[in-house]
Amino acid sequence: MDEMNKLFYNVIENKRKTLANLKDSIEDTEKDLLTLMLEAGEDTTDTQHRLSDSELRDDLAIFFLAGHDTTSNALSFAIYFLAAHPHIQTKARAEVIEIFGDGDDAVYPTSSQCSQMKYVYMVMKETLRVCPPAPNTSPRKNTENFDLAGTFIPKGSSLTAEIYALHHNPAVWRDPETFDPERFGPGGESELKAGTGLPWLPFANGPRQCIGMNFSLAEQKVVLAMMLRRFTWTLPVDSINKDHIVLGKGMGILSPKDLRVDFIRRF
Template identity: 75%
Template sequence: MILKRIRMLHLHLFRTFLYRQQNTMDLKMLLNDVNKPLQTLTSFYTTYVLPYVKRRSPQTFIAAAIAAFFSYQVYSFVRVPKSLRHIPAVPFWAYMRSALSEEGIDLRTRNVILPVLKNSPNGIYLRPNRFGWCVSVAGPSAMKTLLLRKDDFEKHQGIVLQPESLFSKFIGTQNIVALNGSVWKKHRMIANPAFHRSMPVKLFGRLCEKMMTQFEKEGDGINNVNVPMFLQRFTLDVIGLAAFGYDFEALDDPNNAKVGTYNAIMDGFRNPVFFFFPILEKRFLWALPKRRAVHKKMDDMNQIFYSIIENKRQTLANMKESAEDAEKDLLTLMLEANADSKDAGDRLSDSELRDDLAIFFLAGHDTTSNALSFALYHLAVNPKIQEKARKEVIEVLGDGDDIVYPNASQCSDMKYIYMVMKETLRLEPPAQNTTLRLNKEDFELAGTFIPKGSSVSADIYVMHHNPSIWKDPEAFIPERFAPGGESESKAGNGLFWVPFGNGARQCIGMNFSLAEQKVLLSMMLRKFTWTLADNSINKDGIVLGGGTGIISPKDLHLKFSKRF
């Protein structure tokens, strides 16, 4: 009862503070102030909150309100629930300090997580999440059980139940990633044929050619190419055209309004403050003008989604598409599959189509662009591997100064390129971990008891970098994935490589992304050689951007040279 009254008082104080300070508050700075090591919550109240409230001066009143509010918010995070205390847990403050800073997942793994995993024989540990403490799985045997037994670990509905968040507004509440049971199966039945029929390698090639031409026109030309920036534009145009038949024109003009709207939304997703403190968007969005502006852009983006669906449906009704299936966009193929469903109950509504396409859009843009950026980096710093990959491309596509678009059959012949891609995805899987699963019943996972109702996640990055699992895990060795190599020798002992997940809930766009990567890498290897740009911050190893979720390189510039 006392704690409940304290909470009500603190919320009242915080609302008062927001009314007075809504135009000057810097939330990130405030969170950084709060994110200092605290001995206990009691000492925090005694030392900081109560003296300020007692004096009642305006400045100290504000400070007390802020401290009280945020200390209460982290209270549920700091203490590991009794039912989970048998599982090794990362130090809360060390983890949060890393997650809320500019520190990359590589440093967080090395300094905070791996020391804890030494005490976990099966790779299971606890880390903070926006919903409290999460059971993280970073061991091959436990990973296999988690990903293959979808009915025991269904998708967590926490994000769906927060429709006021920016992320939820983008992906919607009826998307194929978040759904479970028969409703998920209905979505999968419509989406599966679309992804099996769509493989627009001609589109990939045409946009890659345009991107390579832009290298020479912008900035310092090919001597200093901002690789992530160009690849973000390339993959945005790819997914816009391949998913919707919508041209963002990002390669032509990166500053146009369509690109600006989309980029503002993506930047909003990456803010760890709103990830770990979702109550800010739920209760206090009115006091955050910059965040409200991003939500307005999301409303604009939503209108674009629905208008595209309506226009596409009218186009299909009026004329028969002449394009071959492989080059049709996903929306066209999904609308065709929807129309072919004999039972109206098996068809998707416009809102369901919109939510699925938003997920495909999100998964197909940042993840693929970052995977390609990392692959180009590893080829830049490993010239012998780059030359070996180029030799294979020339054997498959021929050599010369002409532009050749690889077809699907030729992409399948690029075995060594595929090894390069797989090793890149091991070292830098686009997603740090999977979306949360929910443990439906008490369960023993690889010998560890997981109580009913626990949040569970596959920790992809940590498992891929665990020295107890991979030999010399920080080294770039594509031959790990050669026949008879390290990866093959692990077969049958669990799941060791899961950048796209696995099982029935494996990423539906995996083959789409892999084909896109093969087309771009092969075309660039045929036209250019490249190295790190002069004075690169990445000369001693790739520097990762901070935050949570998607992994990205920081300030990656490469120096290209034409082969002809």
């Protein structure tokens, strides 16, 4: 923790120096979250409402955790499901090869190429349905009495949206325990549910929707495309995840337990 705190404080100090040297010369579209938080503090004359270094450190820590652990676990789950369903892995690889070609050259997907990966995206969305890394939203307290679908919720109650339960609800999804990327294909189950509510919610929704959603989805597409092109993979015969995914115990983030995979280079 001392090393991590030192890293975060160094990032804050370096960013503060950079902003002092480049003041008013950074385009809004180029500003990262730390830049915006530091500028917000400079724009207020009320020093009590400026974020202290320790508060900035806390924010950096949560963005670091939320931005890295969730995506890495989403990729781990995707790798598991592709290993557990070889025919899906084969279909996903065929799409990647069609877009990028085959061979031992290094390929780094562009944004336009990523947008062409329709089936890989379907695999990603189904992975996030079955195993959403963030299984629920942060608790919120309601400020007044209200009725929710026939249930009275008194003022001051602690409420959270159970994303995992929603994604596995048979009243919402057909055969919810079955991994089926076709749900998210043209004319599939997901498309038919459009406008009927929020059946797929791995990044939450509304004003508190995950700020890193698009970045995470881009990361997943790039990594999966590069891995599918270079490797094939299977689960070891003695894997504890052989018959179904076993979930680990994380700090509010869903992760696979003891996931081991056998990779074979294609070239």
